Amino acid sequence: MNLDGATAERVRRILGSPVVRARAVTDRGYAPNQRWVVRTGAGRSAFVKVARAPLTASWLRAEHAVYSGLSAAFLPELLGWDDDGAEPLLVLEDLTDATWPPPWTRDSVDAVLRTLDEVHATPLDLPVIGTDHHAAAGWPVVAEDPGPFLSLGLCSPAWLDRALPVLLEAATPEALTGTATLHLDVRSDNLCLRGGAAVLFDWNHAALGNPQLDVAFWLPSLHAEGGPRPEDVLDLDPAMAALVAGLFAARAGLPPIPTAPRVRVVQRAQLGTALPWVVRVLDLPPPDGDPV
Structure with missing residues (x-):
């Protein structure tokens, strides 16, 4: 799943630098959203999620409302948001280097x-x-x-x-x-x-x-x-x-x-x-x- 040009441009506007690399994330979540970890020409990485259907778009707006209304250690950092009315786009910090269970201890x-x-x-x-x-x-x-x-x-x-x-x-x-x-x-x-x-x-x-x-x-x-x-x-x-x-x-x-x-x-x-x-x-x- 490649990052299409229109989505890449929306991410560029948020992060202030063109996307030079994008990796699709397919092992997280079960809703029909599209997810990528991207890197910009300025060396910044981020997690990007786009809703492609009306129901998941409403879910993403609800999720964004939590991020925008609260800053807490148990939330990822909100880097940006773009809602075109049809396919909202959420940009969060990249936590690839964190620990992702399982296994559980x-x-x-x-x-x-x-x-x-x-x-x-x-x-x-x-x-x-x-x-x-x-x-x-x-x-x-x-x-x-x-x-x-x-x-x-x-x-x-x-x-x-x-x-x-x-x-x-x-x-x-x-x-x-x-x-x-x-x-x-x-x-x-x-x-x-x-x-x-x-x-x-x-x-x-x-x-x-x-x-x-x-x-x-x-x-x-x-x-x-x-x-x-x-x-x-x-x-x-x-x-x-x-x-x-x-x-x-x-x-x-x-x-x-x-x-x-x-x-x-x-x-x-x-x-x-x-x-x-x-x-x-x-x-x-x-x-x-x-x-x-």
């Missing part, structure tokens, strides 16, 4: 937890999560149409019939609410480590809510990448495990998204650790007797 896990504590204590003007948030709809959606979830082969219909009442009761929507600043998309492709702390990217889902949510939605991907089990990282409200597992259970078995084909793959991997987690936390029988 206890020190790196603790670094993310400390950074999330800082995020949660930082006031921002953001939308407030309500009990109608999509994270509350997981197990109710599965109960209404269990086909996509069962198609994943993680349990039998009989096991689901027995477990659903417990899962529905545990996944209380009220557990979503709160006043903490949340990133709401903490995964290894959205963070790096620098100076013993985490730097977080992709703030388009940021909102105000229960601070346990950020940790809870990170833990399944952490474990899937070789990190510790969720309950070995932090003792969370059981509702968190139920809400997280429900969200992935309702989505992982749906058809692939043509513009973002890796999303279902990632959701399936996260469900693969989130479902055993909620089974252990709620003391449910292992699906069909298989070890959890």
Whole structure:
């Protein structure tokens, strides 16, 4: 994926020097944006992200609003922004030389937890999560149409019939609410480590809510990448495990998204650790007797 001339010119106007080298970034993020690390004739490097669709353009504008409204160590430095009304362009500092997990160590896990504590204590003007948030709809959606979830082969219909009442009761929507600043998309492709702390990217889902949510939605991907089990990282409200597992259970078995084909793959991997987690936390029988 080459950097086209029009995009290169927009970057030149922001950085004040022509782009002489551009490397496409294809191993971060799952939205259909285009990403590059560029170097200018003046020797400056930067990370560039362009939204090519209306939905992702709205997400990029939301992300830019966070960067422009706050300067903090857990944010990359904002170098520039250009919104032509159709395909907004964001330019951030280049953090290629930072540490990008996995692999995970206890020190790196603790670094993310400390950074999330800082995020949660930082006031921002953001939308407030309500009990109608999509994270509350997981197990109710599965109960209404269990086909996509069962198609994943993680349990039998009989096991689901027995477990659903417990899962529905545990996944209380009220557990979503709160006043903490949340990133709401903490995964290894959205963070790096620098100076013993985490730097977080992709703030388009940021909102105000229960601070346990950020940790809870990170833990399944952490474990899937070789990190510790969720309950070995932090003792969370059981509702968190139920809400997280429900969200992935309702989505992982749906058809692939043509513009973002890796999303279902990632959701399936996260469900693969989130479902055993909620089974252990709620003391449910292992699906069909298989070890959890």
